Amino acid sequence: MIEVKDMTTGAAAAPDTAPPVLQVQGLTISVRAEGRERPLVSDLSFTLARGETIAIAGESGSGKSLTSLAIMGLLPPPALRVSEGRILLNDQDLTSLSESRMRTVRGNRIAMIFQEPMTSLNPVLTIGLQLAEAIRAHEPISKREARARALEALKAVRISEPERRMGQYPHELSGGMRQRVMIAMALALRPDVLIADEPTTALDVTVQREVLDLLRDLQREMGTAIILITHDMGVVSEMAERVIVMKQGRAVEQGPVRQIFEAPQESYTRDLLAAVPRMGDGSGAPARDGDAAPVASLRDVRVRFDIRGGILSQVTHRVHAVENVSLDIMAGETFSLVGESGCGKSTIAKALVGLVPHQGRIEVAGHVLGGMKSSDMKSLRRDVQIVFQDPMAALDPRMRVGELVGEPLLIHAIGTPEERRERVAGLFERVGLSRDQLDRYPHEFSGGQRQRICIARALALQPKLIVADESVSALDVSVQARVLDLLAALKREFGIAYLFISHDMAVVENISDRVAVMYMGQIVEMGTRAQIFGNPRHPYTKRLMAAVPVPDPTHRRPPVPRLAGEVPSPVYPVGEAPQRLPLRNLGDGHLVADAPEPM
Amino acid sequence: MLAYLTRRLIQSALILLGVSFITFFLLYVLPADPVRQIAGRSATAETVANIRHQLGLDQPFVVQYARYLGGLVQGDMGRSYLQKTEVATLIAARLPATLLLMLGAIVAELVIGLSLGVIAAIRRGGALDQSLMITSFVAVSAPQFVVGLLLLYVFAVKLSWFPIGGYGSFSHLVLPALTLGIMGSGWYSRMMRSSMIDVLRSDYIRTARAKGLKRMRVLALHAMPNAILPIIAMIGIDIGIFMSGIVVVESVFGWPGIGQLAWQAIQRVDIPIIMGVTLVSACAIVLGNLLADMITPFIDPRIKLR
Incomplete structure (x- = not known):
């Protein structure tokens, strides 16, 4: 990586000889609660050279985001403050600056981009205004000049139709475009340091790829130093020259990226790296035999949502969320649906448990969905359970977790109260929690534990199929690895089938027996894990896989064909429908759609 | 549209x-x-x-x-049973006074409520915040006839800043409009405070600060328009609340509006007038809500009316 940089950025020579642009010395951030001060970040020190990229990696609660806010002088007072240490920007101590002096540094010498592009821009102001005001906050230029500069900045981030974007509002832009706007805003004044706090975590993998490429290109042009805050070791290895691994407010290990990945010194770093799901070629444990009976089978399933307009609010357009999807999930297998946001994968999950109306035929565990009596619906729900992405949102905060897990039993009138409690206790132990915790409330558990509670609740009725909709996506990698292990063990033990929905190709590769890739509501490729990952045939599948950041600093990524323009919209006027993509069988159940012309 | x-x-x-x-x-x-x-x-x-x-x-x-x-x-x-006049004429003669009073009350409650709410949100947790919130609680709870009489006593009788009653000039309007609006200003200061606190915590405010914008600009341009959004819809509902308030306020201040008319009609079971006033009030409420909904897209570009 470093060699590559040296060739392209003459100014930003070897990081160790260039003068540091930012020095963090003994930084300690404390929170004051109940009259006591408690450190959240302790004694953190690092230096950042001009044009260098340093990654701060760690799991939630490691203090990496607090560190970035401290550098920006944006720690929320009065609870949080820098209690010790110095932050030197070109030999000026930022911790001792007054708010008004700090304001002149913010956005000007140090800029920041945030994780959530959807919420980081003001929804009621135009893109052009938000860009121009960032420039005018630091340079005494006219509004007209500022707008011209803003347009230039938009062009620099390679956004499509920059002139039109100036007058648009954030909600009219996709997540990737918004993150480009954030980058344009941050880099418009050519800051010395750019702090990127999980800049691509909320983005689809192909968009992530483009944004990372963009950041790297702009860094080369401008010589900006980047502090990259991320939990994704793949992103770390692709972007950073040096890495700081943080855990519970302390730097556990610090060093060049290759050293961290190839010869980690600390056991925490090793564990963290070991937990990172890696994408391979689909080899490994063979997929299950084909003789099992399907627990769920979908035939030509369509889900469309009406968009109404006009005086009589008649249907004018439809969102074609799912189009002609046919698939079978066999007993005891893990079937994964992958695709980017809006591809219809979650809609299939909802249709499968009867939460959205559908056309076509869905048969689950012997029940045909649609037009069912509520009693039939109830018995269907004994056989299919769902585990959602956000465990906190899926657990009623006012109920004890024992009640939450036992509720399905209560609804289906199974057992006496004592029997139910005993069974819930058994489930708790099975998912790795203790029976002493039954009477606690959800907020007393960590994210991983909460997801275990959700899994226990899904297991309570001994279903034949569990739909896991991004169930591990919000978890830290080490927690994620343990939850995935639990899911695999439960599958072996109870013979449960999973419909596993994820955007994370590496996780899918690790857990699946069979995989279907979705794009714009249709399946473009389906097959066993070995077929999909070892021999991807559809260009979209290939692009998805190529876009995944690889947690290996020596990895050379093959050039990825660029997506022409934005992802097309699945909204059609009434009477029109997307073209149906027929699937061809390449043998052994490897189905692939014909590629449309330029994908 | x-x-x-x-x-x-x-x-x-x-x-x-x-x-x-x-x-x-x-x-x-x-x-x-x-x-x-x-x-x-x-x-x-x-x-x-x-x-x-x-x-x-x-x-x-x-x-x-x-x-x-x-x-x-x-x-x-x-026709009115007792006054032998067209109800429409009676209402038309008195409606402008009532509309003026309501307009005054809306302006009063928005100006007082929103500004106090913003101040409380900025000074969240401090002594100023707490005293403002107690005041707003009193404002919400105080019966209107008490507030009206109190204002009359202090500002009209003791200080003679405003006339005791009647109709005709701006100074006649101040006390009745305040009386009618004071409850709403209590509500709005509380709503604006919590709305503003939410907005100040949001990501785009952090972005605005990270850009190095001045504090006033962050508050006035980035925070306030977003904080006001949930409140606009309330203004439509307010007109309904005012309708019950004007009966009291118009009697206390001798304000010649439809509230007085309604009060007299109810006492005498003058059905056509009661019907007329009720329908006009309902009209005002419905149109007020419609107006509030029509204003929203001008502040929030995400909302499209269709």
């Missing part, structure tokens, strides 16, 4: 129809007899029957209602 407006107006007409039916029905089943009010206590049974026949009150409910509705469609709101 036009389609939306048309649909909303049709809905509004249906709402008004429902209101007219319910009010008419309630007045019909009411034990108070308007004929007795007109005829007086000493009238003979024959006179009473005569008047009842003249007013059509001896007809079955359906016929009475259909007749009233028929008149209404042609713009005829009927």
Whole structure:
């Protein structure tokens, strides 16, 4: 990586000889609660050279985001403050600056981009205004000049139709475009340091790829130093020259990226790296035999949502969320649906448990969905359970977790109260929690534990199929690895089938027996894990896989064909429908759609 | 936009129809007899029957209602039983005063409520915040006739800053508008405070600060428009609350609006006036809500009316 940089950025020579642009010395951030001060970040020190990229990696609660806010002088007072240490920007101590002096540094010498592009821009102001005001906050230029500069900045981030974007509002832009706007805003004044706090975590993998490429290109042009805050070791290895691994407010290990990945010194770093799901070629444990009976089978399933307009609010357009999807999930297998946001994968999950109306035929565990009596619906729900992405949102905060897990039993009138409690206790132990915790409330558990509670609740009725909709996506990698292990063990033990929905190709590769890739509501490729990952045939599948950041600093990524323009919209006027993509069988159940012309 | 407006107006007409039916029905089943009010206590049974026949009150409910509705469609709101004048004329003479009073009250409650809410949110947790919130609590809880009399005593009687009552100039408007608006300003200061606190915590405010914008700009341009959004819808509902308030406030300040008219009519069971005032009020509420909904897209570009 470093060699590559040296060739392209003459100014930003070897990081160790260039003068540091930012020095963090003994930084300690404390929170004051109940009259006591408690450190959240302790004694953190690092230096950042001009044009260098340093990654701060760690799991939630490691203090990496607090560190970035401290550098920006944006720690929320009065609870949080820098209690010790110095932050030197070109030999000026930022911790001792007054708010008004700090304001002149913010956005000007140090800029920041945030994780959530959807919420980081003001929804009621135009893109052009938000860009121009960032420039005018630091340079005494006219509004007209500022707008011209803003347009230039938009062009620099390679956004499509920059002139039109100036007058648009954030909600009219996709997540990737918004993150480009954030980058344009941050880099418009050519800051010395750019702090990127999980800049691509909320983005689809192909968009992530483009944004990372963009950041790297702009860094080369401008010589900006980047502090990259991320939990994704793949992103770390692709972007950073040096890495700081943080855990519970302390730097556990610090060093060049290759050293961290190839010869980690600390056991925490090793564990963290070991937990990172890696994408391979689909080899490994063979997929299950084909003789099992399907627990769920979908035939030509369509889900469309009406968009109404006009005086009589008649249907004018439809969102074609799912189009002609046919698939079978066999007993005891893990079937994964992958695709980017809006591809219809979650809609299939909802249709499968009867939460959205559908056309076509869905048969689950012997029940045909649609037009069912509520009693039939109830018995269907004994056989299919769902585990959602956000465990906190899926657990009623006012109920004890024992009640939450036992509720399905209560609804289906199974057992006496004592029997139910005993069974819930058994489930708790099975998912790795203790029976002493039954009477606690959800907020007393960590994210991983909460997801275990959700899994226990899904297991309570001994279903034949569990739909896991991004169930591990919000978890830290080490927690994620343990939850995935639990899911695999439960599958072996109870013979449960999973419909596993994820955007994370590496996780899918690790857990699946069979995989279907979705794009714009249709399946473009389906097959066993070995077929999909070892021999991807559809260009979209290939692009998805190529876009995944690889947690290996020596990895050379093959050039990825660029997506022409934005992802097309699945909204059609009434009477029109997307073209149906027929699937061809390449043998052994490897189905692939014909590629449309330029994908 | 036009389609939306048309649909909303049709809905509004249906709402008004429902209101007219319910009010008419309630007045019909009411034990108070308007004929007795007109005829007086000493009238003979024959006179009473005569008047009842003249007013059509001896007809079955359906016929009475259909007749009233028929008149209404042609713009005829009927005649007052006692004042022998067209209801429409009576209301038209008094409506401007009431609308002025409501406008004054809306301005008062928004100016007071929003600014106090913003100040409290910025000073969150401090002494100023706490005293403002206690004040707003008192403002919400205080009965309007008490507030009105208190304001009259202090500002009209003791300080002589404003006239004691009457109608005609801006200074006549101040105290009644304050009285009517003070409850709303209490509400709004609390709503604005919590809305503002939410907005100040949001990501785009962090972005605005990270850009190095001045504090005032962050507050005024980035925070306030977003914080006001949930409150706009409330203004429409407010008009409904005002309608009950004007009856009291107009009596306390001798303000010649439809509140006074309604109060007199209720005492005398003057059904056409009660119906007229109720329908005009319902109209104001429906239109107020429509207006509030129409304003929202100008502040929030995400909202499209269709």
